[in-house]
Amino acid sequence: MKKSGKLIVLSGPSGVGKSTVVAKAMEARDDLCFSVSVTTRLPRPGETDGKDYFFISRERFDQMVENGELLEHATYVSNCYGTPRQYVKQQLENGMNVILDIEIQGARQVDEKMPEALKIFIAPPSMAELRRRLSARGTENSETVEKRINRARQELLEADFYDYLIVNDDLECAAQEFQAILTAEGCRFDPEYARHLAGESEICR
DSSP, X not given: OOOOOOEEEEEOXXXXXXXXXXXXXXXXXXSEEEOOOEESSOOOTTOOXXXXXXXXXXXXXXXXXXXXXXXXXXXXXXXXXXXXXHHHHHHHHTTOEEEEEXXXXXXHHHHHHOTTSEEEEEEOSOHHHHHHHHHHHOSXXXXXXXXXHHHHHHHHHHXXXXXXXXXXXXXXXXXXXXXXXXXXXXXXXXXXXXXXXXXXHHHHO
C-alpha cells in the first residue's frame, strides 16, 4: 500500500515569491506536482492539453460545476478556470503531493470540500518590502502596485483559516520552512496506513 499524498493549497500576494519557493522544493523532492486546471480559453502557442491546462468547452465546464467535479472554480476576463477533483484524486492516490497555487476565494472552496487539505499562506515581511519587490519587477505602474498592496493587506486579514504562515523575508529560509512543513505533514499519523503496516507485521511473524 502506497501512502497517499497531500493536497497543498498555497496562497499569497502577487510578488511574494511563491513560485520560487515551490521551485526550490520541487528541485529537492520528487513527490511534488502542480495540479492541472481546466479552462474554457483557447490554447496559446506552445501550450499542450493535459500538461498546461485541460482545454474544454464552456458547456463541459458548466457541467463539471453542476456535477461537483471541480474543487474550486473562478472566472477571469470571460474565461473560466477550475481544479478538477478527479485529476487531483488520482495524483494523491499515486502518492504525489499536489500543489494548488490559488487565491483565498478558491482556497475557501477547497477547504469546504476537502478540509483535510494542507493550507499554507506565504506573506511578505512587510507591505513596504512587497511594494519594493513589485516596483522592482517593472511590469506594473504605481497605481497597479498600490492596488496589489491593498489586496495583500486584505488577504492577510482573511487568511486565518490557513494551517501555516511562512514569511518570505529570506528566500532560502522560506524554501526550507516550506519543505519542513511538507516533511512534518508526511509523517502525520495515518490510521489507515498504520493498520496496513500492522497487517504486514503480522504476516511477517
